[in-house]
Amino acid sequence: MKHLVSMANLSIEEMQHLIDTAIQYKTGVVQPHLKGKYIANLFFENSTRTKCSFEMAEQRLDMKRINFDTATSSVNKGESLYDTCRTLQSIGCDALVIRHQENDYYNQLLEMGIPIINAGDGSGQHPTQSLLDLMTIYEEFGRFEGLKVVICGDIKNSRVARSNYHSLTALGAEVVFSSPEIWQDDQMPGEYVELDDVISDVDVVMLLRVQHERHDDGAQGFEANTYHEQYGLSQARYDRMKEQAVIMHPAPVNRGVEIANHLVEAPKSRIFKQMENGVYVRMAVLTETIQS
Structure with a gap:
């Protein structure tokens, strides 16, 4: 695996291998071994x-x-992204981690010869977030096949929704969306449902941050309390969840909007476990790309 820029580029076997490697790092089965390698993180x-x-x-x-x-x-x-990356490659970096506001920014960089790890491109992809979500789900259920997942919120502007829909469906999970009509993405396959219609049946409730910074229309009168009533995880919805179901959110969390404040660390919440797992997933990704 030379680069990691999109979940669409990973096979099922590669996804599972990265999850397994991350778990091995987490449990201490595998010890760190990239000493002496140079990395640059470019966060735009x-x-x-x-x-x-x-x-x-x-x-x-x-x-x-x-x-x-x-x-x-x-x-x-005025230096271009390409020239910036070529500079870092020339001085000896072994890999580049990049977050950029432009969708598919990485296409111009893949022939450079240095591993590119996409840390988020516009509203496109966020592969390491998807992998840490997969790891968290796998630790909970030990499988993906047959699981039911609802992804709820600002689908249109979410690279997390896009990455996770691809990876979870590829691995055998059933994924549905719940979203205000204005934030639905007709370019992405997937059924849209009312959250109340599925909350008692799903295994994973995956909430998304409302991405105000990507709304050219100012979210057309968005009001936090109204959004929470219609699409947020309230106590009443929490009480209807299956006993073994879990709550996920890529964070940062708008407390009281996507999820009630007191539920962020409720027993079913795995939000901070996702953050913990992110370190091990990124260790696995760095190892795989640099040593390939």
């Missing part, structure tokens, strides 16, 4: 979990990180 969009998770993964793998700050880089002098 704000990030807490993904950026810090990659940094922790790199530290645990004994990698050497080249500090890159978009605010003080030559990007502000």
